[in-house]
Amino acid sequence: MRSPVGLLDGPPPAAGAEGLASHEARLGRLPVGSEAQGLIPMLEASGLQGRGGAGFPVGRKWRSVAERSGGRAVVLANGAEGELLSMKDRTLMAARPHLVLDGALLAAEAVGAERIALYVGQEHTAASASLRRAITERGGEVMRRAGVVVAPSGYVSGEATAAVRYLNKGVALPTSTPPRPFEQGVGGRPTLVQNVESLALSALVARFGDAWYREAGRRPAAGPALVTVSGPVARPGVHEIALGTTVSELVAAAGGLQAHVQAALIGGYFGAWLPSEQALALSLDPAALRARGVAFGCGVVAFLPAAVCGVAATADIISYMAAASARQCGPCLFGLRAIAEATGRLAGGTPAPEDLVRISRWSAQLPGRGGCRHPDGAAGLMRSALEVFAEEFSLHQRGACQHGAPQRKAA
Ligand SMILES: Cc1cc2nc3c(=O)[nH]c(=O)nc-3n(C[C@H](O)[C@H](O)[C@H](O)COP(=O)(O)O)c2cc1C
Ligand code: SF4
Structure with missing residues (x-):
């Protein structure tokens, strides 16, 4: 079900944050300079789509910011994770802070950004502590450019324009657009708002290539993904899958169902209910789901027990x-x-x-x-x-x- 390299490979997430030495020993050093410059076409070729909900192509977004940047853009790593049924972003930030940081640094280099804001939900205290420690471990230049910004709790705080407004004015409420953040965002500068899982995946694409990413999915789907499973399964929580895995395979990986279920909510509070038989047969492939009118969203699969109305x-x-x-x-x-x-x-x-x-x-x-x-x-x-x-x-x-x-x- 998993690709050989994944977001949560390495020490178990329950062991806490992976330090820089272990991170680099496992994955090698971050590509720099001209290697990083070639990342936008590589991301476009990979087919990587955003993991914050809307599924927008990551490479295209980086290009839009790079075209306007003039070296003064801002990278806003979105780890607000206001969705109550999702835990994947806080888990990733807490356990793999250096991978998220790698993605943000690569994005900054590729789009021409000076500042990196790691926007982390107020309740995700382990995640912000872990990112702060990781920034300190990197030292000098990274400490000067990157910082954690605590996002106020609330579902809409993580919406892109709300995040930008919070950094500008201290109010985490959406603004009417245009201008969009990629045109005029934090401090009036072109701003790349990118979910933290999307950034971590970008850092893996930079190291292992676009072909690796495509092969890490189950064709025709591309890539690995983090999903959060809840309801009566033996091991609820965050699981890493190859996109294209079926929900019944995911359930098996989560230790199986422990009670009768009548339906599943796919995609979170922005998603859709499906009867359980249909949900179990679904392939978690964002394009296939979209064709059925269901959104992969932020990767939530929540089962409703038969006994609950x-x-x-x-x-x-x-x-x-x-x-x-x-x-x-x-x-x-x-x-x-x-x-x-x-x-x-x-x-x-x-x-x-x-x-x-x-x-x-x-x-x-x-x-x-x-x-x-x-x-x-x-x-x-x-x-x-x-x-x-x-x-x-x-x-x-x-x-x-x-x-x-x-x-x-x-x-
Ligand atoms: C009401 C609302 C809440 C949102 N909350 C989040 C969030 O908590 N985290 C997130 O990454 N994206 C969230 N989004 C999506 C962001 O607006 C934006 O599309 C995303 O951060 C872009 O990153 P991506 O392209 O990597 O997915 C939300 C969108 C809406 C409409
Ligand atoms: S911006 Fe408008 S539509 Fe969006 S959450 Fe606020 S009130 Fe609702």
Whole structure:
């Protein structure tokens, strides 16, 4: 299931941060100078796509920043990881800080950036401590250029424009665009906002080449990936896979299911519910998933036990997403709140007569109407819930639930 070189190869992540000596002994020194300059075409040839959620091609993004940089760009390594079901970024930063740092340094060299900001979620204290130690271990030049910036908690803090705004103004809320960060970001400079896993993978591509990356996936998918598995599996948590691995193979690697499951949430809170049989047969190949209308997102696979009500689990997620709105755009603030309230009434056994019909209409109307993609993600998740838990939703609309008393346990 794994390629011979991976993000989490080496000492077990539970052992804590890998030091510089072990990192270099395992992977060799970082390519510098002209070798690093050739990295943009290599990344383009590799097909590496971003791992923060949207799956944008990494090489193309580096090129866009490099073209505008004039040597004054900024690299913003995104380790905010506000997604509640994901743990892969904090695990990677805590266990392999030098690999993340390698990626950020290579990016800075390739795009022409002076400053590197490692933007790490407030709760991920082991990750920020580990990155700080790694910066100190590198010493001199790296200590001058790179620093950890603690991102405030909250789902939207990790959105690219929110991260840039936080560095500029101390407010981690999305801004309306254009200009996009790659045009005008931190301090008005072209800014490369790149997820930390994407950067770590770039550092492996720099060492082992674009062919290595393509072969590390299961054709037609390319590359390794970190995924976070939750629900009733023997070993929940972060696993490294070759993209293209099926969900049932991932479950086997996680020690198998320990209880009956009815559905799985693929891609996290911006993702989609699927019935368990369909989910288990899925290949975790971002392109194949996209063709089915499912996003790989940040690599979340969360199973819902058969004993837990799908309406209640969805109500919890939507209520969290509504509360996480940055409250700057009417459709996001009022639309998500209305959907969350109606889903909460259905889940709690006190539905208003038209709740189900309204939720369905509102979640179809919401996408594209906010300043950022936050409401689109939540509405997509809601639409998938209405499909997968259709029977349960209509029972709840009639004031019943096949799970008995409403249960308030999220996936
Ligand atoms: C509401 C919202 C929250 C986001 N949170 C994160 C996050 O915590 N970490 C992250 O890397 N990207 C997050 N993103 C995606 C970023 O906007 C951006 O696309 C990403 O950091 C770019 O890196 P990548 O191309 O390597 O994926 C979020 C996007 C949205 C709309
Ligand atoms: S859509 Fe929502 S989260 Fe995004 S900017 Fe508007 S209010 Fe903020």
